[in-house]
Amino acid sequence: MVEHLHQVNELREQAEQSQLLNDVHALQAWQCQRLLATHADLASQKRYQLAMQFFVDELYGPKDFSQRDADLARVIPKLASVLPNKAMSALDDALALNALSFELDLAMADKLQGQNLDRDSYALAYRQVGRPDDRRHQIEIIAHLGQQLADVVHIRGIGMLIKLARRPAKMAGLLTLHEFLERGFDAFKGLGDVHSFIEPVIARERALMLQLFDENLDLKKDNPLPHV
Known part of the structure; x- marks a missing residue:
């Protein structure tokens, strides 16, 4: 986990x-x-909205995670002594995803310099940057993280543990980290069948990746990306 945090810090400095x-x-x-x-x-269905928003806001978006990461770097040993192994594994997945995604995003941003960002320029830059093994691994981490979070929410007493930790976390200056854990738990506890959410996401992302890397596909004519 510490290595993931260091990697993101180094990449952020490099980007700056x-x-x-x-x-x-x-x-x-x-x-x-x-x-x-x-x-x-999926995003339009009420039971999936929190989980979708968690991925977008907390794992993959432009949010500044520096305070959360600084909190984590200070307390990882303490967390390991309190949280179940599955919760620590989920946290490790989240940090690994954040680090790999930032690395790929930096490569994409470098390739896109001076271009208007749209589905066409993005698709071309994606193919030019390449790194299919890293892209596959990125999707694999998301799949594993989803399963880990599904298991965590069913651990007996984990919800109460997170709830009771809020006050001590605030007093210790770790409220940002606690809120991240709390939002992750809340997002997945109401899903019910987690696979009905994760599996379509993974299947579509893999299919999209394969299309973008398919040299037989003319991206100018048959861009698989949606209009944004």
Whole structure:
């Protein structure tokens, strides 16, 4: 987990030094809108809305995670002694996803410099950046994270543990981290059958990735991305 945090900090510094941080944030915001468009049928269903928003806001979007990450770096050993292993595994997935996504986003932002960001420029930059193994791994992390969160919400007493931790977290200056954990728990506890949410998301994202990397597909004529 600490390695993931260090990686993001280094990438953020690299983006700032190359004056690409604003471009990365703009790209992340566009990608969130693309995700919501691709999975509009899920995002429109009340029982899926919190989970979809959690992915968009807390794991994949342009939100500033620096305070959360600083909190985590301070308390990872303490969290490991309090939270169940599955909860720690889910947290590790979230941080790994954040680090890999930022790395890919920075590469995309570098490729898109000076271009208007839309579905056409994005699709072309995606193919030019390449790194299909990393893209596949990114989707695999999302799938694993979804399963981990599904297991966590069924751990007996975990909801009460998170609720009781709010006051101590606030007093210790860890409210940002606590709110992240709380929103993740709330988003997934109301899903019921988590697979009915995760599996369509993973299937569509994999199909989209394969289309974007398919050299036989003319992206100018048959762009698989939705209009954003």
